[in-house]
Amino acid sequence: MTTPKKTSIVLPPRMKLPVKTSDAGSAEGDIAFVTTLAHLLEQANVTEIEVERAGLKVRVSRASAAAPQVVYAPAPSAAPAAAAPVAAAPAAKPAAPAETDWAKHPGAVTSPMVGTAYLSPKPGDPAFVQVGDTVKEDQTLLIVEAMKTMNPIPSPKAGRITQIFVVDARPVEYGEVLMIIE
Amino acid sequence: MTPEPWPAGTGLEVFDEIDSTQSEARRRALVGEIGPTWIVARRQTAGHGRRGRSWHSPVGNLMTTVLLRPEVEIANAPQISFVAALAVADLFERLAPGHCTLKWPNDPLLDGRKAAGVLPDSAGRSDGRLDWLLVGFGVNLATSPDDAPYPTASVAQITGAAPDPDIALTILANAWQRRFDAWQTNGFAAIRTAWLARAHGLQKDVRVQLPNETFTARFEGLDETGALIARLPSGETRLVSAGDVFPVAA
Numbered sequence: 001m002t003t004p005k006k007t008s009i010v011l012p013p014r015m016k017l018p019v020k021t022s023d024a025g026s027a028e029g030d031i032a033f034v035t036t037l038a039h040l041l042e043q044a045n046v047t048e049i050e051v052e053r054a055g056l057k058v059r060v061s062r063a064s065a066a067a068p069q070v071v072y073a074p075a076p077s078a079a080p081a082a083a084a085p086v087a088a089a090p091a092a093k094p095a096a097p098a099e100t101d102w103a104k105h106p107g108a109v110t111s112p113m114v115g116t117a118y119l120s121p122k123p124g125d126p127a128f129v130q131v132g133d134t135v136k137e138d139q140t141l142l143i144v145e146a147m148k149t150m151n152p153i154p155s156p157k158a159g160r161i162t163q164i165f166v167v168d169a170r171p172v173e174y175g176e177v178l179m180i181i182e
Numbered sequence: 183m184t185p186e187p188w189p190a191g192t193g194l195e196v197f198d199e200i201d202s203t204q205s206e207a208r209r210r211a212l213v214g215e216i217g218p219t220w221i222v223a224r225r226q227t228a229g230h231g232r233r234g235r236s237w238h239s240p241v242g243n244l245m246t247t248v249l250l251r252p253e254v255e256i257a258n259a260p261q262i263s264f265v266a267a268l269a270v271a272d273l274f275e276r277l278a279p280g281h282c283t284l285k286w287p288n289d290p291l292l293d294g295r296k297a298a299g300v301l302p303d304s305a306g307r308s309d310g311r312l313d314w315l316l317v318g319f320g321v322n323l324a325t326s327p328d329d330a331p332y333p334t335a336s337v338a339q340i341t342g343a344a345p346d347p348d349i350a351l352t353i354l355a356n357a358w359q360r361r362f363d364a365w366q367t368n369g370f371a372a373i374r375t376a377w378l379a380r381a382h383g384l385q386k387d388v389r390v391q392l393p394n395e396t397f398t399a400r401f402e403g404l405d406e407t408g409a410l411i412a413r414l415p416s417g418e419t420r421l422v423s424a425g426d427v428f429p430v431a432a
Contacts, residue, residue: 112257112310114409116424122234137308146423147260147287147408148232154256154306154313171424 102165107181109156114174115146117166127168129179133161141179144172155181186352189359193219201228202239203247204301204318210249211305211314217249220355224347229320231299242324243336244347247301248358251314252366256306259315260423261408263288264377265358265365266300266317271380272357273321273350274298278340283382286401286410286427290321291382294429295335297322317358323350374404387430388412390422398430 102108111117119127119142128140135141140152141161163180166172188194200206203221205228210219222245229239239245254262270290274282274297281292290298301318324344326334338344365373378384381401388401390412399412399420409421 112255113260114407114421114423115260118233124234138306138313140305147263148300148424149260149263149302150232150304151256151259152304152306154308156308 102163102177102180103175105177105180107157107159107162108177109141109153109179109181111144111172111174111176111178112153113144113146113151115144115151115172117168117170117172117178118143118145118150119164119166119168129161129164131161131164135159135161135181142166153178157181185349186356188352189218189355191218192355192359193217195219195221197221197223199223199225199227202226202230202237202318203245204230204303204316207247207249207316207318208303211316215249216251217314219249220246220351221249222246222347222351231301231320237299237320238322238325238327238330239320240325242344242347244319244321244323244350244354246351246354247316247318248355249314249316252312252362254312254315254366256304256310256312258370259302259304259312260287261365261370261373262302262315262317263300264370264373264408265361266302266319268373268376268380269354269358269361270298270300270319270321272361273354274337276353277323277337277345277350281340282380284377284380285382285429286388286404286422287408292335292337292340294382295326295333296330297326297335297337319354321350321354323347370406370408374406374408378404383429389428389430390420391426391428401427 103110121128121143128142129135135155135158137155137158139155141155142153143150144153145151159181161179162182164178165176166178172178195206197203197206200221200223203223203226206223207219207221210221223239225241226237226239226245229237229245231237237245264287267284267288267290271282271284274290274292278292282297283291283294285291285296288300289296290300298319298321301316301320303316303318305313307313322334322336324336324338326336326339328334336344361373383401384403386401387398388410389396389398390410397412397414397420399414402411402413402419405411405421407423409423410427412420412422414420
């Protein structure tokens with residue numbers, strides 16, 4: 001790869017990072033942050049973004065002149081299949097809800113497979129659902145990609161979306177809680 | 183080449199021109215068509231691949247989508263990539279014997295270059311099973327794009343003659359039915375074995391591309407879900423379920 005050109009960019013006013021500053025340093029927050037940068041890379045049409053924040057230095061760059069890759073691979077197989085990445089994060093913040101609480105929630109929607117989550121049908125489209133939306137049973141909530149197969153995840157029941165844990169184009173584990181529907 | 187009959191009980195709809203067979207099949211699925219039905223187009227005006235990428239769809243190539251409503255658990259739906267890729271491999275084995283390999287997970291290659299695309303799509307139900315399933319196939323019979331970000335090939339480049347798309351469709355429809363029925367009856371293990379027998383770059387180094395990292399590892403096989411088993415130089419094993427995998431130039 002040739003030496004990429006570094007470019008400073010400014011966040012568009014309507015774009016908010018889906019990661020709270022307080023999440024910085026957690027594995028969950030770092031993954032979401034990097035994923036967001038990968039999206040910015042695509043949308044801003046630059047070759048590289050470098051950000052330093054709260055002791056974390058991240059550089060994302062395009063591998064080629066082609067579209068940037070925002071697909072993801074799962075965590076190493078050594079991790080237990082049922083454990084969500086957040087459970088493995090060291091020293092979870094006191095404010096962060098424990099993973100097991102959400103997993104036991106009667107409205108928890110869990111991932112049926114290891115893969116990559118997509119919140120919209122294709123890049124640039126609106127998200128399937130947002131927090132506060134009312135959904136019908138069987139309505140598609142998100143897509144989980146595995147083996148290049150796009151798998152729409154249906155709502156198990158009618159209700160209202162109260163939590164969305166997944167970030168677009170980031171990996172999900174088998175059994176990981178994706179959303180809460182109440 | 184022995185002509186095969188069209189699979190019994192299977193519908194066929196032919197369009198001279200359409201936006202895309204995948205879009206037509208989806209429209210039909212959404213209004214309740216049961217299938218199995220093959221939608222085929224001579225020409226597509228809006229052929230597309232995964233995540234909205236465009237697909238080269240000229241007259242002379244095969245562009246088709248099969249619509250069906252099988253009893254398949256959503257958790258097993260990713261295995262369809264391997265079933266569909268094997269059906270295309272069966273087609274290529276008839277049209278250009280000895281040239282087809284499969285790149286993980288569902289890219290059929292001729293002489294190491296991409297010669298077809300497979301596009302599964304589905305809707306799920308709240309009981310954890312599929313409501314409907316579409317599998318789109320784009321097969322480079324006559325021509326292949328020269329502006330793709332990867333090497334491409336067509337059957338005509340290999341054999342010197344473009345096969346009749348109608349004959350290719352019948353071979354593919356039969357191959358799909360055989361592979362799909364075998365998967366439903368016997369499970370994924372036999373599909374995995376058949377796929378590995380055609381795997382491109384098995385036991386060789388591959389480059390695995392993720393959004394924030396790229397690593398090189400030895401492609402050691404498939405796990406029981408179809409994930410690629412990648413052995414790092416350190417000896418550590420990683421499983422790749424999503425991501426792009428490329429052969430490393432020797």
